[in-house]
Amino acid sequence: xxxxxxxxxxxxxxxxxxxxxxxxxxxxxxxxxxxxxxxxxxxxxxxxxxxxxxxxxxxxxxxxxxxxxxxxxxxxxxxxxxxxxxxxxxxxxxxxxxxxxxxxxxxxxxxxxxx
Amino acid sequence: xxxxxxxxxxxxxxxxxxxxxxxxxxxxxxxxxxxxxxxxxxxxxxxxxxxxxxxxxxxxxxxxxxxxxxxxxxxxxxxxxxxxxxxxxxxxxxxxxxxxxxxxxxxxxxxxxx
Numbered sequence: 001x002x003x004x005x006x007x008x009x010x011x012x013x014x015x016x017x018x019x020x021x022x023x024x025x026x027x028x029x030x031x032x033x034x035x036x037x038x039x040x041x042x043x044x045x046x047x048x049x050x051x052x053x054x055x056x057x058x059x060x061x062x063x064x065x066x067x068x069x070x071x072x073x074x075x076x077x078x079x080x081x082x083x084x085x086x087x088x089x090x091x092x093x094x095x096x097x098x099x100x101x102x103x104x105x106x107x108x109x110x111x112x113x114x115x
Numbered sequence: 116x117x118x119x120x121x122x123x124x125x126x127x128x129x130x131x132x133x134x135x136x137x138x139x140x141x142x143x144x145x146x147x148x149x150x151x152x153x154x155x156x157x158x159x160x161x162x163x164x165x166x167x168x169x170x171x172x173x174x175x176x177x178x179x180x181x182x183x184x185x186x187x188x189x190x191x192x193x194x195x196x197x198x199x200x201x202x203x204x205x206x207x208x209x210x211x212x213x214x215x216x217x218x219x220x221x222x223x224x225x226x227x228x229x
Contacts, residue, residue, distance in 0.1 A: 032215070033215050033216065033217075035217055037220075042222070043203055043205075043222065043223040043225070044205075044220055044221070044222045044223060045205065045207075045220040046220075047217045047218075047219060047220075050216060050217050091158070091159070095215040095216070096215060097215065099215075102161060102164070102174070103161075103218055105158055105159045106158065107157070107158040108158050
């Protein structure tokens with residue numbers, strides 16, 4: 001099966017707390033790509049990061065960091081020192097050859113950061 | 116740089132009326148184009164995708180249809196809207212030269228069927 005699971009439906013934190021959004025994926029492909037998108041209240045999905053299956057290095061971009069672990073089929077996203085502007089729905093997604101032109105999205109995690 | 120436009124931004128239509136949503140992409144050629152629907156508080160459902168002019172693949176059988184009359188134009192239509200068609204419709208594009216890379220999304224159209 002080609003599947004992305006975001007078990008956390010909603011998370012609420014207070015500003016400046018660190019928060020980790022979980023993403024677990026399933027794929028039979030050996031070459032695949034993983035993504036994170038942010039959907040703020042305006043609705044547009046904003047691309048955050050792409051990771052391919054051969055690159056397990058963690059990535060850091062400012063307050064954002066991503067932890068890719070093939071051993072546990074996870075691609076988790078951590079926001080350090082969260083801010084109110086981080087409030088959004090975050091989607092994890094998978095793309096692979098067997099999915100042809102499709103991108104399989106998780107159900108999303110709604111993050112609320114309270115002041 | 117590439118940009119993607121969708122219109123209208125919001126739409127309120129009665130049940131049984133027709134629908135036409137338009138999506139255009141600028142700054143690229145021969146993009147892969149996608150239509151998604153997002154019901155309130157839910158995830159993304161892929162409706163249609165297109166790899167070229169006149170080439171449409173449907174992912175979910177329903178009363179919607181899509182067309183690609185020009186390279187960078189993608190249209191979502193319905194002859195008769197249902198209440199269940201309400202939702203947030205997102206158009207996306209991807210560079211066809213980099214298969215399986217990220218898709219870029221437009222601002223969306225919020226459709227309410229009354």
